[in-house]
Amino acid sequence: xxxxSHPETAARRDWISALAKARPERLAALMPDLPAHxxxxxxEIGTIMVQGRISGTGAPFNLGEMTVTRCSVQLAGxxxxxACVQGRDKAHATRAAIADALMQTxxxxxxxxxxxxxxxAEAASTRATRSAKAAATRVEFFTMLRGxxx
Amino acid sequence: xxxxxxxxxxxxxxxxxxxxxxxRGDPAVPELTVAQIREQMTxxxxxxxxxxxxxxxxxxxxxxxxxxxDLIEAVFLIRAYRTTLPRFGQSRPVDTAAMAVDRRISATxxxxxxxxxxxxxxxxxxRLLDFALAAEGAPPPAPKAPVRDEPVPHVTALLDRDGLIxxxxxxxxxxxxxxxxxxxxxxxxxxRLQALARADEGFALSLAYSTxxxxxRTHAFVGxxxxxxxxxxxDLPELGFAVEIGEIELTECDTVNQxxxxxxxxxxxxRGYGLVMGQSERKAISMSLVDRALRWHELGExxxxxxxxxxxxxxxxxxNIQATGFLEHIKLPHYVDFQAELELVRxxxxxxxxxxxxxx
Numbered sequence: 001x002x003x004x005s006h007p008e009t010a011a012r013r014d015w016i017s018a019l020a021k022a023r024p025e026r027l028a029a030l031m032p033d034l035p036a037h038x039x040x041x042x043x044e045i046g047t048i049m050v051q052g053r054i055s056g057t058g059a060p061f062n063l064g065e066m067t068v069t070r071c072s073v074q075l076a077g078x079x080x081x082x083a084c085v086q087g088r089d090k091a092h093a094t095r096a097a098i099a100d101a102l103m104q105t106x107x108x109x110x111x112x113x114x115x116x117x118x119x120x121a122e123a124a125s126t127r128a129t130r131s132a133k134a135a136a137t138r139v140e141f142f143t144m145l146r147g148x149x150x
Numbered sequence: 151x152x153x154x155x156x157x158x159x160x161x162x163x164x165x166x167x168x169x170x171x172x173x174r175g176d177p178a179v180p181e182l183t184v185a186q187i188r189e190q191m192t193x194x195x196x197x198x199x200x201x202x203x204x205x206x207x208x209x210x211x212x213x214x215x216x217x218x219x220d221l222i223e224a225v226f227l228i229r230a231y232r233t234t235l236p237r238f239g240q241s242r243p244v245d246t247a248a249m250a251v252d253r254r255i256s257a258t259x260x261x262x263x264x265x266x267x268x269x270x271x272x273x274x275x276x277r278l279l280d281f282a283l284a285a286e287g288a289p290p291p292a293p294k295a296p297v298r299d300e301p302v303p304h305v306t307a308l309l310d311r312d313g314l315i316x317x318x319x320x321x322x323x324x325x326x327x328x329x330x331x332x333x334x335x336x337x338x339x340x341x342r343l344q345a346l347a348r349a350d351e352g353f354a355l356s357l358a359y360s361t362x363x364x365x366x367r368t369h370a371f372v373g374x375x376x377x378x379x380x381x382x383x384x385d386l387p388e389l390g391f392a393v394e395i396g397e398i399e400l401t402e403c404d405t406v407n408q409x410x411x412x413x414x415x416x417x418x419x420x421r422g423y424g425l426v427m428g429q430s431e432r433k434a435i436s437m438s439l440v441d442r443a444l445r446w447h448e449l450g451e452x453x454x455x456x457x458x459x460x461x462x463x464x465x466x467x468x469x470n471i472q473a474t475g476f477l478e479h480i481k482l483p484h485y486v487d488f489q490a491e492l493e494l495v496r497x498x499x500x501x502x503x504x505x506x507x508x509x510x
Contacts (some may be wrong), residue, residue, distance in 0.1 A: 009391055017394040047232065048384055048395070049240040050205065051325055052347075052425045054339060055404060056304055058318035060243040060325045061340035063347050064427055066205035066398060070238060072388060082388045084238070086396025087206065127250060132294035134252050137268040141260060 012103070015116055019099050020085040022119045024092035030115045031095050035102070040080065041072040043090035069093040079104045173218045187211035196399075196428025197221055201470060202228025203329075203348040205398050205427050222350075222470050229471050242392060244380045246402045246425070247304050251378035256305045258371050258406055264302030269377060305374040306404050306421065315406065315419040335462055342444055342465065343437075347426055349468035351433045357458045358439035366443045366456030370422060373406035377429050401426045403434035407442050412450035420449060440464060 019027065047065035054061060070084040071093035081101025083093045102111045174181065188195055188211035198210040202225045210228060217223035253269025256262055268274075270292075309315035326341045328348075333341070346354060361368055381394040403424035411417035422442025424434035443458040457463050467473060 012389075013391060013393050016389070020393065020395045021397060044236070046236040046238045047204070048238055048382070049327070050382055050398065051241055051243040052246070052343075052400075053243045053320070054343065055306070055318035055421055055423045056246045056402065057320055059321045059323045059340055061343040061347075062240075062325050062327050062329075063244075063344070063400075063425055064200070064203035064205060065232060065237065066382065066396065067209065067235070068238060068384075068395060082386065084384065084386055084393070084395045086382070087208070128297065129294070130252060131250065131297040133292045134267050134269055135297045136293040136295040137253075137270075138295070139266040139268065141266075 012100070015103055015112075016083070016096070016100055018116055018119050018123070019083065019096035021123060022092075022096070024085075024087070024089040024095075026119070026122070027092060027095050027099075027115070030118060031099060034095065034098055036076045037073040037098055037101070038075075039071070040074050041070065043069055043071040043093045045069050045088045045090070048084075071097040073097040073101055075101045075105065077105060173216075182215060184208060184211045184215055187214050193429060194219075194221060196430050197351060197433075198224045198228060200427040200430055200433065201225040201348055201350060202232070203427075204228050204232045222474055226471050226474070239384060239387075242383045242385070244382060244398075244400070246376070246380060246400065247302075249302070249376055249378040249380050249400070249402070251302055251376050252429075253377040254302055254374070255376075256372070256374045258373050259305055259308065262305055262308065264300060265298075302376075304404065306406065309373075309406070309419060313418065316409075316421050318421070333465060335465070336447075337461060337465060339441070339445070339448070342461065343423065343425070343441060345465050345468055346424070346437045346440060349437070350470035350473070351430070351436070353468050353470070353473075354433060354436035354440055357443075357464065358436035360456065361439050361443045361458045366446070366454055366459040368422070368439065368442045369408040370405040370439050370442060371407075372435060373404045373421070375401070375403045375431055375434065377401045377431065399428055401428065401430050401434040403431065403438045405435070405438040405442060409449065415449070420445070 046068060048068050049065050050063045051060045052063045053059065066086060067088050068084055068086055069088055069090055069092065070082075071090070072080065072082045073094065074080050075098070079101040081097040081099065081104070083096035083100060085093045085096050099111055099115060102108065103116075188207045191211070191214065194214055195207050195210045198213055198221055199205050199207065201221075202210065202213070204210075206228075209231065210224065213224035213227040213231075214221065216227060251264075251267055251269070253271060254264060254267045256266065260266070306315055310317060323340070325344070326338060328341060328344045333345070337345070360366070362370070377399070379397045379399050382396050382398055383392050383394050385392045386395075401424075405422040405424075406419045407422060409415070409418055409420040420442065422438035422440075422445070424437030424439075424441065426434045426437060440458055443456070444461055444464060446453055446459050453459055
């Protein structure tokens with residue numbers, strides 16, 4: 001498997017990621033009503049082994065696991081949605097899978113506007129706030145006046 | 151020798167009921183919530199995640215509450231819970247060069263692309279107890295500054311360009327897994343790093359300190375220490391492509407060490423590596439020093455007999471759950487073993503007395 005180059009695949013990859021990284025309660029607030037759906041794979045909690053690389057660039061090694069919840073659904077119209085989200089929130093995984101399925105239907109623009117756009121904006125804002133606080137702790141070195149320069 | 155013994159159920163139930171009461175403490179004091187522990191005891195939560203080898207802040211906070219703040223007991227609870235979960239797969243190796251850094255410092259270069267970013271550090275605090283914290287109140291907001299949109303490359307990449315530092319070319323040898331195969335020695339560096347990433351912080355710290363004091367000296371500098379968030383990317387078979395499914399906080403330490411060169415390698419700097427879940431720089435620095443000390447054979451250095459160079463010693467004793475399990479089991483009933491020992495001592499004494507009496 002490789003990083004997708006096809007634009008449609010890249011777009012799906014992005015929305016699945018935005019849904020997975022969303023805070024469960026926030027996604028629930030943005031998507032209070034769920035359409036009729038059938039569980040292809042009921043929400044299941046498990047782990048993913050996270051890997052690092054030696055010195056950041058070398059051979060991979062196992063760092064430790066993280067909890068995830070996965071789920072697959074099918075909507076009445078036939079669209080299939082998948083989710084694998086960080087943590088152990090089954091409602092989060094279910095909602096994310098339903099949103100993935102809905103993004104493949106006619107109401108995709110509505111989901112994009114009402115769910116994905118706010119999620120992306122909030123994620124960007126959270127990240128920007130941390131970066132701004134980090135930037136304030138960046139050291140600005142200055143050299144004391146040296147004798148021979150005077 | 152182990153023999154099944156019945157009895158004690160009533161005493162055990164009463165002990166556990168009392169434990170629950172003691173855990174709660176004075177009922178007049180409000181009860182801690184798991185969310186409070188997660189948000190306000192973050193570094194304890196990080197340590198439990200790192201040594202429990204499972205990234206889940208809510209679970210780690212719950213374990214700390216259940217364990218009454220005994221972090222090794224909390225790690226034990228996390229390890230036990232982990233064994234009940236199916237493993238869905240593995241991530242792609244995280245890209246720490248793309249980390250959203252909260253903190254990034256180098257002790258070897260003052261001016262470097264991306265700058266020296268202190269982050270929320272205890273460094274430069276005066277280590278004076280702050281009695282203001284005994285009262286409740288919100289801290290003033292942290293200052294913000296405009297973000298310079300520039301990459302924060304790994305510091306060692308700078309030295310790497312001149313060939314002055316050991317290169318670490320990318321290779322995709324599948325990583326061995328300590329949790330799936332029994333430990334076999336000699337262990338690969340990848341396996342050692344997995345063991346060290348989940349090792350007891352105190353043990354790693356003491357070993358690293360011993361190398362600084364001369365037991366397997368490696369003259370380490372912190373080339374770079376960074377703390378921040380990285381995306382975790384996983385190949386999802388149902389989709390056929392990789393997706394970022396979450397973000398985790400990591401601490402990474404790359405140490406730079408003197409190296410005189412060997413028969414096969416020119417004089418250059420070598421490296422030790424530490425990567426730990428959560429914000430845990432003491433552990434990450436310790437890990438990279440111990441990693442470097444364990445590389446003596448690969449780099450053609452002398453084995454001086456130092457504990458930190460001894461792979462079997464380090465890997466067999468760094469896990470606090472294995473250690474505490476074996477250590478604490480000696481408090482459990484050994485009545486039959488001890489009875490046998492008692493019989494033996496009595497017989498030897500009897501024989502010794504008879505020999506003495508016969509001689510007199």
